[in-house]
Amino acid sequence: MPEITYQERMNAERTEKVRHMLRELPPSCTDFINSITMTTSPLTRMAYTIDLQTFCDYAAKELPYFSTKSPSSWNDDDMSRFTARDLNGYADYLTLYYKDASIGETVEQQKVLRNHECGVMRKLSSLRSYFDYLFKMERVPGNVAALVSLPKLHEKPILHLIGPEIERLLSVADDGAELTSGQQRFHAHTRKRDYAILLLFLNCGIRRSELVGLNRSDVYEDRIRVVGKGNKERKWYLLS
Numbered sequence: 747m748p749e750i751t752y753q754e755r756m757n758a759e760r761t762e763k764v765r766h767m768l769r770e771l772p773p774s775c776t777d778f779i780n781s782i783t784m785t786t787s788p789l790t791r792m793a794y795t796i797d798l799q800t801f802c803d804y805a806a807k808e809l810p811y812f813s814t815k816s817p818s819s820w821n822d823d824d825m826s827r828f829t830a831r832d833l834n835g836y837a838d839y840l841t842l843y844y845k846d847a848s849i850g851e852t853v854e855q856q857k858v859l860r861n862h863e864c865g866v867m868r869k870l871s872s873l874r875s876y877f878d879y880l881f882k883m884e885r886v887p888g889n890v891a892a893l894v895s896l897p898k899l900h901e902k903p904i905l906h907l908i909g910p911e912i913e914r915l916l917s918v919a920d921d922g923a924e925l926t927s928g929q930q931r932f933h934a935h936t937r938k939r940d941y942a943i944l945l946l947f948l949n950c951g952i953r954r955s956e957l958v959g960l961n962r963s964d965v966y967e968d969r970i971r972v973v974g975k976g977n978k979e980r981k982w983y984l985l986s
Contacts, residue, residue, distance in 0.1 A: 797872035
């Protein structure tokens, strides 16, 4: 039996997590996620599901009509009741809200969650896709989420390390001269690993998820084999 790769294991875990979360959401959410199974990755579907879960939590907490029944029992008629005003309220809610409290926790002990422009835009975009699916399937009269304006993003310049900064970064990872005494104790055990990780990032520009999925068989002398986006075939990259 072939060995299960890291990526395959993570995909299986994410798929199970999505299925578990969907049990607490309206049936139409399950239909929507199933409709994009063949065109999206498990990580993307998990992000959509988390966004839908956040929206349902908001509706159950803040909207009187939806607070009387659990999200898992909401039908298409219920979804048709959402208005642009409700969704504008959701956009404001996303800027500051609290994670569900455990038994005995006070408001001060709850975890405060905040979303800035990018976070609000992503969650509203997820909601647009969901209501667009319901509209196309003729389950709601219109895509009410399309009536809500997305926040304006302020682009930030991409900053790159220059030569001296790269040399200093690799030097610290190699000799640990600028680390504290406590950090140097760990550095004695992780020096080779840390140096190799930085070399991979600097030369290949690989993602963190790709890095943790590497096996010994993916490294050969001055080459490294990294899985492509969307679990495509692995390709070899030169380290120099």
